[in-house]
Amino acid sequence: MKLYSAKQIYKADQISIKKEEIGSNELMERAALQLFNWMHLRMQGAPVKIHLFCGIGNNGGDGIALARHLVDHGYNLEVYVINYSEKRSKDFLINLDRLKDRKIWPHFMNSDDELPAIGREDIIVDGIFGIGLNRTPDDWVIKVIQHLNNSQAFILSIDIPSGLFTDQGPENFDAIIKSNYVLSFQTPKLVFFLPETGGFIEQWEVLDIGLDPEYLMQTETEYELIGKNEVLTLYKPREKFGHKGTYGHSLIVGGSYGKIGSVCLSSKAALCAGSGLVTSYVPRIGYTILQTALPEIMVLTDLEEKELTEIKFDIEPSVVGIGMGMGTSDVSIKAFASFLEQNKFPLVIDADALNILSKKKELLKELPEKTILTPHPKELERLIGSWKDDFEKLKKVKEFSKKYNCIVVVKGAHTIVVYNDKGYVNTTGNPGMATAGTGDVLTGVITGLLAQGYPALDASIFGVYLHGRSGDIAVESTGFQSLTASNVIDNLANAYLDLFKLPEQPVTEEENQSNQ
Numbered sequence: 001m002k003l004y005s006a007k008q009i010y011k012a013d014q015i016s017i018k019k020e021e022i023g024s025n026e027l028m029e030r031a032a033l034q035l036f037n038w039m040h041l042r043m044q045g046a047p048v049k050i051h052l053f054c055g056i057g058n059n060g061g062d063g064i065a066l067a068r069h070l071v072d073h074g075y076n077l078e079v080y081v082i083n084y085s086e087k088r089s090k091d092f093l094i095n096l097d098r099l100k101d102r103k104i105w106p107h108f109m110n111s112d113d114e115l116p117a118i119g120r121e122d123i124i125v126d127g128i129f130g131i132g133l134n135r136t137p138d139d140w141v142i143k144v145i146q147h148l149n150n151s152q153a154f155i156l157s158i159d160i161p162s163g164l165f166t167d168q169g170p171e172n173f174d175a176i177i178k179s180n181y182v183l184s185f186q187t188p189k190l191v192f193f194l195p196e197t198g199g200f201i202e203q204w205e206v207l208d209i210g211l212d213p214e215y216l217m218q219t220e221t222e223y224e225l226i227g228k229n230e231v232l233t234l235y236k237p238r239e240k241f242g243h244k245g246t247y248g249h250s251l252i253v254g255g256s257y258g259k260i261g262s263v264c265l266s267s268k269a270a271l272c273a274g275s276g277l278v279t280s281y282v283p284r285i286g287y288t289i290l291q292t293a294l295p296e297i298m299v300l301t302d303l304e305e306k307e308l309t310e311i312k313f314d315i316e317p318s319v320v321g322i323g324m325g326m327g328t329s330d331v332s333i334k335a336f337a338s339f340l341e342q343n344k345f346p347l348v349i350d351a352d353a354l355n356i357l358s359k360k361k362e363l364l365k366e367l368p369e370k371t372i373l374t375p376h377p378k379e380l381e382r383l384i385g386s387w388k389d390d391f392e393k394l395k396k397v398k399e400f401s402k403k404y405n406c407i408v409v410v411k412g413a414h415t416i417v418v419y420n421d422k423g424y425v426n427t428t429g430n431p432g433m434a435t436a437g438t439g440d441v442l443t444g445v446i447t448g449l450l451a452q453g454y455p456a457l458d459a460s461i462f463g464v465y466l467h468g469r470s471g472d473i474a475v476e477s478t479g480f481q482s483l484t485a486s487n488v489i490d491n492l493a494n495a496y497l498d499l500f501k502l503p504e505q506p507v508t509e510e511e512n513q514s515n516q
């Protein structure tokens with residue numbers, strides 16, 4: 001699913017109005033009707049108190065138009081207009097008149113007005129600012145926003161939580177509505193998925209207001225949201241006459257004294273992701289551990305007992321996944337540097353290998369094209385330097401990706417795979433996966449996919465999705481706290497099977513009767 005920018009949404013809006021020969025207020029009416037239907041279906045006329053807060057732009061206009069439908073259906077409604085500017089939008093005014101025709105008079109709130117009492121059982125509808133916000137709200141408006149956040153009432157936001165910019169980072173976190181539910185028009189917004197701002201949205205849903213499909217389809221976006229539909233187009237089915245050689249050979253390099261487990265996890269994950277063969281390359285101490293833990297896997301060892309001192313092998317792997325548990329001792333740095341200088345195989349680089357790259361940036365030029373780097377936030381910071389906000393971070397990652405022609409997997413609650421100017425935002429995964437070893441599993445999965453011939457970008461996007469989906473399936477039986485990295489590996493099979501599961505269909509009346 002594409003994630004459109006505010007500019008693109010405004011453009012789609014204009015094109016739709018022109019093509020369909022409708023007024024902009026008709027589009028607003030469509031939006032308001034969608035909002036109303038959503039609420040009415042769930043509330044079924046319940047007499048709960050609804051406090052509807054509107055701004056004076058089109059987001060407020062949506063709110064005012066919604067108010068008319070709610071009133072027409074007998075809902076218990078109080079409407080407030082936050083008068084933060086004199087420049088009321090045309091469609092806001094049209095809808096205000098329509099509301100007044102029904103003898104409904106909103107409370108017009110100005111800077112020195114008292115804030116209304118809101119019960120914790122009430123519902124707040126937030127239509128103060130939409131995608132048109134272009135500066136931090138005035139102090140008194142921030143006080144209103146804080147008042148709503150502190151009320152403990154359920155907050156339903158129209159289009160986007162008020163106070164959140166669509167395409168830039170926030171300046172003041174106190175100025176943003178904390179939404180329980182966002183009904184977002186046509187497209188979710190990128191900020192819903194970024195670590196700094198994602199917490200302002202508990203749940204979201206898209207309401208289709210029928211913006212011009214042709215424009216939406218043809219328009220390239222900077223970010224895409226990755227769900228099952230998107231990865232299904234990447235999936236490569238197995239061939240009947242395939243053999244283990246067809247599905248590649250993954251070499252997993254890493255480990256040191258006390259950290260052989262990380263190599264076990266990556267190696268097993270590569271195997272379960274479908275790699276035909278897997279070999280692990282570890283210090284000698286890892287030999288018995290790996291051979292005992294993973295009978296399907298071959299093992300090569302360094303001459304040294306406890307750490308890697310030389311990465312040399314006489315096999316021809318399809319791909320090398322490197323770095324987990326490797327440490328950053330001087331000898332291991334040297335081993336990694338000379339490996340990079342001679343290596344000709346595709347690479348997935350993680351953990352300590354990333355830290356070594358950060359310390360010795362001159363090694364970055366040795367990376368084969370489309371090398372995949374999988375940093376967590378701290379590793380990323382060491383690699384690209386610090387950032388002011390998520391948008392600056394993504395800009396820096398894009399520059400880095402272009403400079404070194406590499407793919408960067410920016411790990412987080414919504415991992416974003418970045419290549420060149422484009423970002424792919426993952427939707428699977430859960431907080432239970434914030435546990436030791438899940439990163440090693442991800443490296444293994446991506447390595448295993450590359451081995452099978454997935455192009456590097458597809459392997460990254462698909463690998464991140466599968467890893468998260470395995471975690472989501474696992475957590476159903478483990479709960480968040482007890483989920484382990486091994487549980488994620490154990491559910492890779494289920495994540496694959498889940499790709500082809502159809503959504504559950506409602507039981508028909510006939511089936512119901514025959515079951516009785």
Ligand SMILES: NC(=O)C1=CN([C@@H]2O[C@H](COP(=O)(O)OP(=O)(O)OC[C@H]3O[C@@H](n4cnc5c(N)ncnc54)[C@H](O)[C@@H]3O)[C@@H](O)[C@H]2O)[C@@H](O)CC1
Binds near residue numbers: 027056128134209
């Ligand atoms: N574009 C579309 O396709 C549609 C948009 N609709 C609604 O329109 C919204 C966008 O409306 P607008 O562009 O009118 O903008 P908003 O309603 O988001 O913002 C109000 C206006 O206030 C001004 N403003 C921005 N920041 C301010 C600040 N900090 N203090 C004071 N004034 C400030 C701006 O001039 C802005 O236009 C969307 O979020 C959505 O809710 C819907 O009506 C349906 C169609």
Ligand SMILES: [K+]
Binds near residue numbers: 059130160
């Ligand atoms: K809003």
